[in-house]
Amino acid sequence: MKLPLPAAGLPPGSTWSSLGLGAKIALAIAAIVFLAWLGVYRIDAGHVGIVKRFGNVIDVVDPGLHYKLPYADTVEEMEVRERAFSIDLDAASQDPLELPIKVTVNWLVKRAQVKDLYVQFGSLDQFEKRIILPRLNDAVKGVTSRYVVNDLLRKRVEYRDLSMKVFEERMPEDVQITGFSIVNIGFPPEYTKAIRDKQVAREQAETEKFVLDRQRLTSTQVTQSAEAQRDADKARADGRAYEIKVQGEAQAEAIRVMGAALAQNPLVVEYKKVERWGGSFPTTFMGGDAGANTLWSLPGQSVGQPAAGTTTRATR
Numbered sequence: 001m002k003l004p005l006p007a008a009g010l011p012p013g014s015t016w017s018s019l020g021l022g023a024k025i026a027l028a029i030a031a032i033v034f035l036a037w038l039g040v041y042r043i044d045a046g047h048v049g050i051v052k053r054f055g056n057v058i059d060v061v062d063p064g065l066h067y068k069l070p071y072a073d074t075v076e077e078m079e080v081r082e083r084a085f086s087i088d089l090d091a092a093s094q095d096p097l098e099l100p101i102k103v104t105v106n107w108l109v110k111r112a113q114v115k116d117l118y119v120q121f122g123s124l125d126q127f128e129k130r131i132i133l134p135r136l137n138d139a140v141k142g143v144t145s146r147y148v149v150n151d152l153l154r155k156r157v158e159y160r161d162l163s164m165k166v167f168e169e170r171m172p173e174d175v176q177i178t179g180f181s182i183v184n185i186g187f188p189p190e191y192t193k194a195i196r197d198k199q200v201a202r203e204q205a206e207t208e209k210f211v212l213d214r215q216r217l218t219s220t221q222v223t224q225s226a227e228a229q230r231d232a233d234k235a236r237a238d239g240r241a242y243e244i245k246v247q248g249e250a251q252a253e254a255i256r257v258m259g260a261a262l263a264q265n266p267l268v269v270e271y272k273k274v275e276r277w278g279g280s281f282p283t284t285f286m287g288g289d290a291g292a293n294t295l296w297s298l299p300g301q302s303v304g305q306p307a308a309g310t311t312t313r314a315t316r
Contacts, residue, residue: 038070046081048111050118060114078118082108082178085128089137091144093152100186103140105132105167106179113174120174131172139167152185 043049043063051059051066052074061075068075086104093099109117109124121127143163144152152159164180171177187195 039067039073041066041068041075043075043077047077047079048114050076050078050114052076057115057119076118078109078114079124080109080111080114082106083124083128084179085132085136086183087133087136089140091141093144094146094148096145097149097188097191099144099149099152099188100184101140101144102183103136103163104179104181104183105136105177106181107132107175107177109175110173117174127175135170136167139163139170142166149187149191156182156185 041049042065043061045063047063049061049066050057051061051068053069053072055074058073066075084104084106086102088100088102090098091101117127121130140163143159143166146162147155147159160180160182163182164177167180168177
């Protein structure tokens, strides 16, 4: 007994032997095309294809159009572009203070290590969960414990670079770390308030210092002005004293010269008397050679004649 051929397009109730040659060729071509269509697959850019035959990895193919054995081979895509993985963790500083920290790591799978990574972890998500997450968490917490909170603020770049270095040392060679970012470091409200109060106090101290410096400058300017005025007054007094001294010395020298001249020429005094005399005798005399006090009143017209009505009195 012959069973009907379960081929696509075969008329119901027909058998393979009952078909003509042309129908058989057409069916064979259709079957080949169908099988070929089942074996063709495509890999997108930024990915590679993991080809497995009966579950065993046999090849890794690049982006493009490829062919596999239908039903025997299966293909899974794996991304080889840069990926970003972020975690939020709580790390204690050296103080110690518990700080919420958010970290982002950029990484990618090395093309030559795709097969090994797939065999060990199956997918990139599993690799992130099993490898990146615990090691990143441990690396960041370990580095954070080396710093006090103030240093985490002032040395953030150093803290980030050291965390990245420690993390890279713990990662397998299957991946490449392309970036490491400390996205955010949170601080307790009490610490934030303390920093704000400290900053306010610092600003107030700076303001007070500025005021004191300004007052000190003003005082210095006043002192310098007073000293300058004092020096100027002293200079003027010294100049005046010197001037008086020079004048006194000049006058003394003049008197000395005059005295010397008079000593050598005594008649000069008599000459000066005659020069100053106007030619008139005085109208009143007091005293006398005989010791009598005599008062004479002489007219101005003639010498030696008493004026009319004038009396002469002599007393002893």
